[in-house]
Amino acid sequence: MQVTFKIQRYNPETDSQPHWEDYQLDVEPKDRILDALLDIKRTIDGTLTFRYSCAHGVCGSDAMMINGINRLACQTLVQDLKADTIKVAPIKGMDVLKDLVTDFDPFFEHLEEVKPYLINDELPPSRERHQSIEERERFDDTTKCIMCGICTTACPSFWTNGEYIGPAAFVNAHRFIFDSRDEGAQERLEVLNDKDGVWRCHTIFNCTDACPREINVTQAIAELKNAITFT
């Protein structure tokens, strides 16, 4: 089938503003958007720039806004979109470096703020730290995060305020705060209770709707709000 790809292009060396460019492509309905982008790069315009790595929804490199919703290009089929014009733009709220590539540095700085690693001063027992099935279940949903940035850049609170720590960092804070082996809950909750923390979440659900790993991000944030309020 014939599809028109409208892709937002930006070359910092020659352009002052991003602009849209059209590409006609013959694709199979079961092709992924990533396949189509690679096809354009190979056969039409070799300067088209985007990130990808695993091509299987694991590395989280190829988040982009496809037909108005943040998605992974490697996980979105042409037929999923039910459209013969497909618009591809970089995710919102981050600086665009080139074409579909955005600057993730502030994103990872926010992630670091919530200390997304095990905090426990006690030495581990001679073997692994034990955990019951229920204790592991408590934070199962948030272990699925691949840090693709889709949730954070789908959030209107983040678009208007880049200082907002953002849903992706909250998900990773949740993953450790509710881990029975971890002892850093209090210091993380203090960061989350900051003015750019969880209280800027207005339960809009763009993050949860868009998450490619189907994490209920809003529920995780609600649990953090409860932890701050009631502990």
Added chain:
Amino acid sequence: MYKWRGGMLSWILHRLSGVGLVIFIIIHIEGMYSIAKGPKEFNQVIAMYNTPLFKVLEIFLFAAIMFHAVNGLRVILLDFASGSRYPKPLLWATYIVTGIVFLAGAYFLWT
């Protein structure tokens, strides 16, 4: 443009109705202040409140109050009662409850 979905619409409406209610409070306080000045002013203000324009505004006010109140309950449920596990049903419930109460109330306000 990011695609609009239910949650975003509700958030914007919540903000707009909130701003609307603040403006109403100012008009309301001004009205109460004028009424207290004397019989002449009292009659003037009441006459103004009875014009069709104010009736329409009153119905808008009622819509804003109802949406803001019901949606506020939804947000409390989302944040503090695991409501975020059921976003879609809660969204629909908000619009249905607001709609029913609004229609019933608007009928009485108008007649």
